[in-house]
Amino acid sequence: MEAVAEVGGSYAELSQTFRSRRTRSVAWRKAQLQAILKLLHDHEVQIFDALHQDLRKHPVESFRDEIGVVLKSANYSLSCVEKWMAPKKVPIPLLFFPSKGEVFPEPFGLVLIFSSWNFPISLSLEPLIGAISAGNTVILKPSDLAPACSSFLAKTIPLYLDSNAVKVIEGGMDIAEKLLQQKWDKIFFTGSPQVGRIVMSAAAKHLTPVTLELGGKCPTILDSLPNPSDIKVAAKRIAGGKWGPCNGQACIGIDYVLVEDRIASALIESLKKNINRFYGENVNNLENLSRIVNKQHFDRLRNLLDDPSVAASIVHGGSLDEKNLMIEPTILLNPPLDAEIMTEEIFGPLLPIITLNNIQESIEFLNSRPKPLAIYAFTKDETFKKQILTETSSGSVIFNDVMVQFVCDTLPFGGVGQSGFGRYHGKYSFDTFSHEKAVLQRSFFPELEPRYPPWNDFKMQFIRLAYRFDYFGLLLLLSGLKRTFA
């Protein structure tokens, strides 16, 4: 009951704040963005602690993937928000002269953000930055699966940001359900396709637009690179991208690798080396590696490996430490394609390597599966690049690297098909939380008589010409000369 009252009360307060119009001013938006910067600055250590508690993230990893990313985005928004807010002039056909057309971005109003547990700080604050930059009031519901971060956000955000306009509501599915019953002007969801469906169905009742940031099995294609050192760089980037960010528990994490038979062993060797160098060799002492978020996910991952034919395909790692919820970086070579590990998003430190006779087959391989959030491809073959670009579909395509698209503010971040819809980051975050209002200013003169009934042949002729923007013809028609020429 208390939770219901909290949701209702917060909602009412947010509406009131939005109606007061104060969230629309540049000053308010900038002040909030600055508050986020200050919050991160003041509480860096607490954030490291919270992330360590929830996921055992190393502080450097936490800084790279959470604090640093948000600092960068907040700074970027801070420097651009005024420019983004300015109405955009658009050209208007001469026929409407004198007129002025512009697109005026306005905040939606009350927005709801559901964030996820794997990057509990950045996936909460990144959309929040967009919502605030666009001038909205916000309720943020962090994931209850990262409780330390959730309670950190709930405790700290009200101390820094305008607490009548930005609220954090903690809770699990009961609270989520209560929140979804309210009428929002926009819902931004990061999480799984299953919950995405529920969120969108609830939004449909109120005709609320949604952005769904889901996941998917993001493949990495490794072409046979002519230069052996390039394979090493690729393996390094794969090892860093797979196990680095939250130990594979990332929506843009590498799910599996496609490679030609003949270079599979070189890749595996190189990956092993990097694993040892990056994360150490002992499963009981992997301090540079995040743990699995909870028992349920640990069991889910263990079950993936329990399938005997999958277990048989393990070529590296595979040890589990249930007490510490730790799973060692694990490489599998050609697990059966119909096994769960190849049909479900893995979301953990298991890396299947699938070999193909020819790397060209990867296109068909990808196209027979749902569209992923990202495709990574290591290749120097320009034709193959073009082929990947035009013949497959995914949220994004990254050549010769992994994960780095997340820090690129000028690129839209978002999925397609099963990996979601809508996009954010940089200006796209602002757009995601703004309505682009079309504004057309007309004057009372001149008045084009042929617009109005009663209709006759002259007016028909006029309109025909007008739609062709045939100004010369119009002049002739108006001066009465048209008929002599026609």
Add this chain to the structure above:
Amino acid sequence: MLFIAGISSSLDTMSGLSINNNLFALHCRVGAGPASVDRALRNRFANNSTAPLQKHQTHLSFPYHHRYWRLLCSQPCSATLTLMAEEEKKTSDIERASLLVKELRECFDSGKTRSYQWRVTQLKSIAKMVEEREEDIVTALLKDLSKPEMETFVSEISMTKGSCKLALKELNHWMMPEKVKTSMSTFPSSAEIVSEPLGVVLVISTWNYPFLLSLDPVIGAIASGNAVVLKPSEIAPATSSLLAKLLEEYVDNSAIRVVEGAIPETSALLEQKWDKIFYTGSKRVGRIVMAAAAKHLTPVILELGGKNPAVVDSNVNLQVAARRIIAGKWGCNNGQACIAPDYIITTIDFAPKLIDALRSELKEFFGEEPMESKDISRIVNLYHFTRLKNLMEEDKVFQKIVVGGQIDQNQLKIAPAILLDIPEDSQIMEEEIFGPLLPIITVENLKDSFAVINSRPKPLAAYFFTDNEKLKKDFVENISAGGIVFNDTIVHVTVSTLPFGGVGESGMGSYHGKFSFDAFSHKKAVLYRSFKGDSSTRYPPYTPGKQRFLKSFLNGDILGAIFALVGWS
């Protein structure tokens, strides 16, 4: 993953309920059945007896339920037979729809629709079709809506042609990848945004501009390289069947199809997995469409309507303002347009002058006897005629008619009607009018109009006639609407550089011009990196030095980054 189990059951129940409440709407705006069904529905409406229906609504399957349908269709003596026949029909509808999507998906997968050449050929064919079959189009619209030829030409034929031509002219440019800058954190790299088709899309259109509102989104879908199914509204049957015939004749049927039909056909289509659904119509059906899309995580564009206000200041050129209001209200399908002004707000003092001007300009446009005028559309069908009649005949409303309001049920005609100062709580001020009735609300001070507008759901368009620059600025900042036009009505739809679409209850997503292309495209982010420029700081084992480096790096602080690298900081 987070809270799925607990939430799903209760949400299912809820969506079930809302869907049922909306079946009326689906029937009225998207669907239609045999005449007897129509009558049955109207009777139910008249008696307000939704209760017997609700009894059957506990666990209906979405989006169309056989028991409900049976209730409407059944003859007393053959209930079981009807039920069986209808079950069979439902199954075959779904099978047909699923087969159709499968065929189109195969075509899309073949890559044929992606080529520039294919897109251009189809668009040219549509332009040619509109050019060559102008007469057929005019005739169909005359049949469906008695739409005057000139109106058809202006708002259906020319606009469609215009969209085609613009797409043909700009397509090359639109399809080009957009280069974007990359930041230092990914140096050395280059990046671009590539527009790719979404796949197989569904366009559900409506009856008031049945030609334009069908083809305009289809043009966008084709320009973006999608395979597309169009479901025109069966409430404009002549245009629906003309579209089916013409598209079969003119465009590539392996990728572009028309499905005609009513609720069962629409429901069967909505059960399929689409890559985008573009719907034009009512809020109530909009909800059904979006809920159906949610099952497949399909993005939607909803072009709905709303009560569009037109605010009139006293400092305006009265004659011009009156003419532009009339052109937008009655000159647009007799008020049956989603962007037509729904009601007027003006000051108490100015209202009589405005009414006089409207009255005399109406006479100018449609003559002394507007019921005889050939320059005005009729009401689309008996259901809508009755709905409008009821709005007008509500007790406290009827006596407020100050101009017009004559009706002729046989011809489904309603003359332009102006109503002054009707009560706020009357039905006519509650729902979208979508017809030739124009209420005028008066306020003490023009600025009070903002509160009137903001107390209602966000409209698709808001019009403001004034020369006061300060008020204009306030209006833009205070009024939320899909689009705003000063000193005119409806003309913003013809400006292809402006996005057209609603906000809040007037819909989501926008189209027209380049926006149509974007509406049916996925914007794929592409980042090109080289094998060089690999900083060890990205990788574990993590050290304090790496942290210092990253801090500077992500903030774009080059000096700091260098210092961290050489160990000075």
